[in-house]
Amino acid sequence: MQKPIMAVTGDETATTGDMPTYQIRAPTTALPQGVMMAASPGSLHSPQQLAEEATRKRELRLMKNREAAKECRRRKKEYVKCLESRVAVLEVQNKKLIEELETLKDICSPKTD
DNA sequence: TAAACTCCACGTCACTTGGC
């Protein structure tokens, strides 16, 4: 079954402009520990060698994706935390403005008795 | 106290995106 296509990237900066994006692609130069570079395809001969190479490539891909997923979750958590603290600040600010408005209304409204 | 439930972190897959 085909999954629905995702349009959301998690980059809220485009709409708000004041929050840090959590989708940042950092170039990776170093391989994870214990990972060897692949032999050149030209040096592979037997079907067994090809199968081993395919397995090795898959494991490398999974390992990289595992790390990428961890990092992605870490950034997302940070981003959500950041949004939550912003909400808290804005709620306080909003409350203060409402109180100020009520005070001004009291001052400006004509007394009727 | 065992079963049911909830929450969280993780691994994997499928897909998108950007750089070359």
Next chain:
DNA sequence: GCCAAGTGACGTGGAGTTTA
């Protein structure tokens, strides 16, 4: 067009909590 990186969705397992 290919490849690597990023990420949403999904399934799973472990730890903590609630309930009968």
